[in-house]
Amino acid sequence: MAATAFVEALARSVRSWCAGATGVRDVAQLSGGASQETWSFVIERPDGDVAAILRRSPPGYGSVSGRAAGLDAEAELMRLAYDAGVPSPRVLHVLTERDGLGDGFLMQKVDGETIPRKILRDELFAAARPKLARQIGAILAGLHGIDSAALPSLRTISSTQEIGLLRDDYRAYDWPRPVFELALRWLADHDPGVSKQISLVHGDFRHGNLIIGPDGVRAVLDWELAHLGDPMEDLGWVCVNSWRFGEIDRPVGGLGSREEMFAGYEAAGGHVDQARVKFWEVMGTLRWGIMCCGMMQRFRQGPDHSMERAMIGRRSSETEIDLLRLLAPRG
């Protein structure tokens, strides 16, 4: 599984900053492409082991994409979120050159479930489910309320810029899709312009990036796409039908109603602009559809010739029916 040199470097790193740490065990890779890896392991200490996670770009790899905030910024955001009471893993250490492990950070492992089908169906989460939409609203309000002066340097992106980026991505695939054109046109015609409130936006707040336990949301993960912008973007993205996993009448991740999420958001001090949320839901649906097209292109051109990539490419039509349901409902 894990190369000896990597495990030794990890153990050396951990001993240098974790009081009493003697070494590491159970080192296992959870996921990883060429430029971004996630590892799970246990830090051994005489007075209690610590389950930990490493996220890193291996030595020699730079930033993932133009949109990525960068691993240092991710670590900083998770620290700020943790301090602001947003459920978040505790960041243990940010890698430096001395660690010899590349760029990245280590955090405490949070127990819980990330697989949407289990969260939406298993008995274990039955008591939590009715509360989650409201809790998600409260968490987003907390996240958007983080003092911008404290934030690391992040790109700012407006709705108008986002429409342009999506249009460029879509046009680059050179595969005509009248439904995507319809959505781009609708977005341009309904662009709400620069938001009165510019805040931290998580950028990928949805199933898969939330660790959930029987008691509710325990951690918000994956701040890779965090940026500054319209806070309503996160509220729209979490409602995209692609993350409802069949529970299409419960817009907030298949868990509950928009109204419940809005109530949680406002009770925690946020202000909801429903027209903007709808705009971002349409944008999010199109964005996921275009990301599916990107998977198809990478499958065809890139070194990762995987079935999963190919099949995700064929899921862009799911977003087309969702866009039609949003913009041109029948009957």
Place this chain on the structure above:
Amino acid sequence: MQDEPRPDELIKAVADFLRDQIAPQISGHAAFKLRVGINALDLVTRQLALTGESDAAEHASLKALLGHDGSLFNLNAELADRIASGAVDLSTPGVKDHLWRTTLAKLAVDQPNYASYRRELEGGEQGLPTNTPSS
């Protein structure tokens, strides 16, 4: 003319073998990948069965909308351009029906179990693909 069995029959035989004989023996990540592979074979089987008719219908509909003939790709590109420029929109006669019909035809191949698609099949009578497979 090639001999029989046809591609769709061969693919279905392979998919059924993997599903019924192999999948029960496999676990973990390999089982996940096997499922993705079986789903891909099923998708191809549906595409082979349905595309001839749905492409012909889409072609006829595009010809009527745009007033001239061309390849399916070029006609789609032209419709996309006209929507982008605002020359055509949802109020243009036939456009909304065309987009719905072609999208439903795609879903019948790509993801017939997708919840939005199933909801539309339950809800609407008009413009549905006539030969949606039951699987």
